[in-house]
Amino acid sequence: MVRDPRRLNLDDIAEMAGVSRSTVSRVLNDDPKVSDGVRVRVRQVLTETRFHPNAAARSLATQRTGIIGLVFPRVFTMMFTDPWASVLIKGCLEGGERADLSLVHMLVSTDDESSIDRFFERSVMGRHLDGVILASHVLGDKLVARLQASDFPYVLIGRDQPLAANFVDIDNRLAARIATQHLIDHGYRRLCHLSGPPDLVIALDRQAGFFDAIRSAGLDPGSLQVECGNFEQVTGFEAALRLFQGANAPDAIFVANDAMAIGAIQAARELGVRVPEDVAIVGFDDIDMNRMFRPHLTTVRQPSDALGRTAVGLLSALIANPVPAPAQRWLSADLIVRGSCGCSFADSRIDGVRYGPDSSPYGSGPEHLVAQN
Amino acid sequence: MVRDPRRLNLDDIAEMAGVSRSTVSRVLNDDPKVSDGVRVRVRQVLTETRFHPNAAARSLATQRTGIIGLVFPRVFTMMFTDPWASVLIKGCLEGGERADLSLVHMLVSTDDESSIDRFFERSVMGRHLDGVILASHVLGDKLVARLQASDFPYVLIGRDQPLAANFVDIDNRLAARIATQHLIDHGYRRLCHLSGPPDLVIALDRQAGFFDAIRSAGLDPGSLQVECGNFEQVTGFEAALRLFQGANAPDAIFVANDAMAIGAIQAARELGVRVPEDVAIVGFDDIDMNRMFRPHLTTVRQPSDALGRTAVGLLSALIANPVPAPAQRWLSADLIVRGSCGCSFADSRIDGVRYGPDSSPYGSGPEHLVAQN
DNA sequence: CATTCCCGTGCGAGCGCTTCCACCCATACC
DNA sequence: GGTATGGGTGGAAGCGCTCGCACGGGAATG
Numbered sequence: 001m002v003r004d005p006r007r008l009n010l011d012d013i014a015e016m017a018g019v020s021r022s023t024v025s026r027v028l029n030d031d032p033k034v035s036d037g038v039r040v041r042v043r044q045v046l047t048e049t050r051f052h053p054n055a056a057a058r059s060l061a062t063q064r065t066g067i068i069g070l071v072f073p074r075v076f077t078m079m080f081t082d083p084w085a086s087v088l089i090k091g092c093l094e095g096g097e098r099a100d101l102s103l104v105h106m107l108v109s110t111d112d113e114s115s116i117d118r119f120f121e122r123s124v125m126g127r128h129l130d131g132v133i134l135a136s137h138v139l140g141d142k143l144v145a146r147l148q149a150s151d152f153p154y155v156l157i158g159r160d161q162p163l164a165a166n167f168v169d170i171d172n173r174l175a176a177r178i179a180t181q182h183l184i185d186h187g188y189r190r191l192c193h194l195s196g197p198p199d200l201v202i203a204l205d206r207q208a209g210f211f212d213a214i215r216s217a218g219l220d221p222g223s224l225q226v227e228c229g230n231f232e233q234v235t236g237f238e239a240a241l242r243l244f245q246g247a248n249a250p251d252a253i254f255v256a257n258d259a260m261a262i263g264a265i266q267a268a269r270e271l272g273v274r275v276p277e278d279v280a281i282v283g284f285d286d287i288d289m290n291r292m293f294r295p296h297l298t299t300v301r302q303p304s305d306a307l308g309r310t311a312v313g314l315l316s317a318l319i320a321n322p323v324p325a326p327a328q329r330w331l332s333a334d335l336i337v338r339g340s341c342g343c344s345f346a347d348s349r350i351d352g353v354r355y356g357p358d359s360s361p362y363g364s365g366p367e368h369l370v371a372q373n
Numbered sequence: 374m375v376r377d378p379r380r381l382n383l384d385d386i387a388e389m390a391g392v393s394r395s396t397v398s399r400v401l402n403d404d405p406k407v408s409d410g411v412r413v414r415v416r417q418v419l420t421e422t423r424f425h426p427n428a429a430a431r432s433l434a435t436q437r438t439g440i441i442g443l444v445f446p447r448v449f450t451m452m453f454t455d456p457w458a459s460v461l462i463k464g465c466l467e468g469g470e471r472a473d474l475s476l477v478h479m480l481v482s483t484d485d486e487s488s489i490d491r492f493f494e495r496s497v498m499g500r501h502l503d504g505v506i507l508a509s510h511v512l513g514d515k516l517v518a519r520l521q522a523s524d525f526p527y528v529l530i531g532r533d534q535p536l537a538a539n540f541v542d543i544d545n546r547l548a549a550r551i552a553t554q555h556l557i558d559h560g561y562r563r564l565c566h567l568s569g570p571p572d573l574v575i576a577l578d579r580q581a582g583f584f585d586a587i588r589s590a591g592l593d594p595g596s597l598q599v600e601c602g603n604f605e606q607v608t609g610f611e612a613a614l615r616l617f618q619g620a621n622a623p624d625a626i627f628v629a630n631d632a633m634a635i636g637a638i639q640a641a642r643e644l645g646v647r648v649p650e651d652v653a654i655v656g657f658d659d660i661d662m663n664r665m666f667r668p669h670l671t672t673v674r675q676p677s678d679a680l681g682r683t684a685v686g687l688l689s690a691l692i693a694n695p696v697p698a699p700a701q702r703w704l705s706a707d708l709i710v711r712g713s714c715g716c717s718f719a720d721s722r723i724d725g726v727r728y729g730p731d732s733s734p735y736g737s738g739p740e741h742l743v744a745q746n
Numbered sequence: 747c748a749t750t751c752c753c754g755t756g757c758g759a760g761c762g763c764t765t766c767c768a769c770c771c772a773t774a775c776c
Numbered sequence: 777g778g779t780a781t782g783g784g785t786g787g788a789a790g791c792g793c794t795c796g797c798a799c800g801g802g803a804a805t806g
Contacts, residue, residue: 056432
């Protein structure tokens with residue numbers, strides 16, 4: 001490809017400013033060893049000409065693109081229907097600002113094997129990205145495996161099963177346990193759990209936490225129903241219909257995310273089941289939409305934005321300085337007590353029980369549990 | 374930056390295959406003038422080594438990145454709370470597959486002036502992108518102006534006001550008119566409109582269409598209330614509360630998008646106002662979530678995925694072959710009649726009135742209105 | 747005044763790929 | 777046999793930037 005003379009390059013600027021290409025480059029990169037006089041002159045030419053350096057050339061020379069990928073493998077089943085993701089993305093963007101990384105949001109669907117391949121080859125092997133953040137990956141995700149196998153910088157949002165990867169997460173199991181315990185403390189005994197897709201670690205962890213609480217209360221885990229949804233509101237709706245219409249209707253449900261919890265509340269309404277009088281409901285995530293539904297949802301608040309910020313920060317550090325050992329960060333979460341669990345101060349919005357390494361009534365979570373933003 | 378010897382390049386492959394770098398390049402680019410024998414040999418080395426060409430170097434040489442940006446200026450106020458956007462993105466992705474363009478989803482918030490600047494400079498001026506698709510831009514959007522001023526390929530999703538830009542859109546005004554007319558045909562007279570943000574062209578167009586219908590029915594536009602939301606569900610909820618509790622409660626509302634329409638239905642429920650008996654509601658978009666709410670929403674179905682596909686296709690054409698004249702595509706939309714408008718076949722899902730250049734009862738829309746996918 | 751030091755600048759060699767151009771060697775044709 | 781033809785290949789010049797290195801000259805030092 002021959003060069004387009006209308007498009008300026010460093011040499012043009014250098015000539016106009018009466019300096020060498022190197023000097024212009026230094027000015028562009030804020031190299032301190034440029035004298036003030038020269039810097040001012042070059043800057044002036046730069047603004048006058050509205051010059052901006054060619055990203056490809058820069059990347060080629062530096063072996064850096066300044067771009068990281070944000071991958072939602074199950075984008076269309078989760079990302080847009082589960083508003084939790086939007087807060088996460090916001091956090092990632094903030095992290096990107098801090099680390100001066102552009103955030104590129106590659107949409108990749110795990111369902112489509114070939115699109116993953118293309119993404120991996122083009123963007124990762126082709127070094128189009130400096131690193132990748134992978135959110136909501138599924139168990140045994142191919143992309144995770146390939147990332148781990150390569151020496152490419154990545155961070156997962158949400159731990160993976162063998163705990164050997166780089167990730168940022170909250171202790172879902174502990175949080176679920178506390179939420180369930182809250183229901184048990186209310187005196188409910190016909191508990192039930194509305195879980196997420198069984199191929200997601202977070203769903204499994206939350207379910208495990210549910211049973212932790214059940215067992216520690218001396219209840220019989222075998223007698224309790226567990227229904228599965230896919231984290232979308234409508235599946236919460238449908239699963240709840242099944243539960244309410246079943247033989248052994250629950251008096252309390254711990255739902256694995258808010259979107260489904262809202263669906264469950266809808267279903268209750270549809271059937272004339274009162275919340276929390278007939279059934280108490282506790283969710284997970286604390287999405288914004290909650291305020292639109294009555295009674296207000298008692299839920300576990302995830303620090304989603306901090307999760308995103310931390311992930312990008314960690315990734316940025318890994319890009320700058322790769323370390324072999326898994327890099328992991330645990331953040332803490334809060335139980336927000338509102339009306340849907342049956343608490344007497346129903347419909348008032350209070351920040352509730354905080355748990356974490358130092359305040360948890362159940363002892364600390366993973367040893368390396370640390371609050372961060 | 375010195376080269377990393379572990380990372381292969383074309384020369385390495387060339388040496389291994391016993392050919393020249395040029396030939397390897399030709400094989401990579403499917404150049405037909407490589408003999409079959411050589412092609413096979415090179416391909417073999419390529420797969421054995423899992424080689425993938427460096428994207429930056431390739432871009433530098435070709436002046437193409439194969440990447441287009443998808444920009445949602447008001448991403449956090451619209452994109453995630455308004456599920457319509459997800460379908461749009463899906464369409465864009467499909468278009469990207471067809472045109473062999475990677476879709477990069479840059480999140481840019483119009484509210485933040487400096488982030489736009491950074492985006493524009495880094496990605497557009499720095500030629501990091503081959504083109505840009507701008508969705509849901511606001512009136513007088515700075516980014517639109519800058520794109521028009523530069524010779525950078527772009528396509529808007531949603532027309533802009535002076536009609537001078539490249540865009541893909543439906544005729545919002547006509548569709549809104551038909552939807553409103555449907556309410557008038559039902560006999561409602563205390564109509565009211567729940568509009569979107571007044572700085573969005575689509576909101577203005579839909580509002581204009583509403584008044585078109587009002588006027589052509591001989592009703593007094595001055596007596597009708599218009600409330601504004603921001604397209605988020607919760608603002609529909611709040612605006613509807615105001616309407617229902619006001620002095621002159623409406624018997625029918627045309628809402629500028631489904632998310633707000635759902636909010637309005639929630640509000641009605643909250644106040645014991647029955648839909649459609651006490652108030653009829655018609656929305657716009659036909660988002661998936663509708664099926665979760667009773668009564669089912671009568672609404673205008675946007676061909677959002679086709680909009681996305683068409684936009685990417687058009688952009689791709691513009692990149693390959695820039696034309697000075699504005700490139701524009703009009704798609705058609707359908708009114709989907711369900712229960713919320715008061716139709717007797719309430720709660721049954723029927724595809725309803727179709728309108729377009731040839732079937733509209735109101736004459737054709739813009740002359741160049743064409744159905745496309 | 748000679749020597750050292752260091753700051754600021756320019757030179758030039760890459761980074762990894764594409765592509766024009768020249769070249770070579772079969773094959774075809776006179 | 778000589779000459780045109782043309783498909784396949786290699787050489788090499790870019791694309792626009794960064795950065796190690798060399799160098800010049802002014803300030804500081806003995």
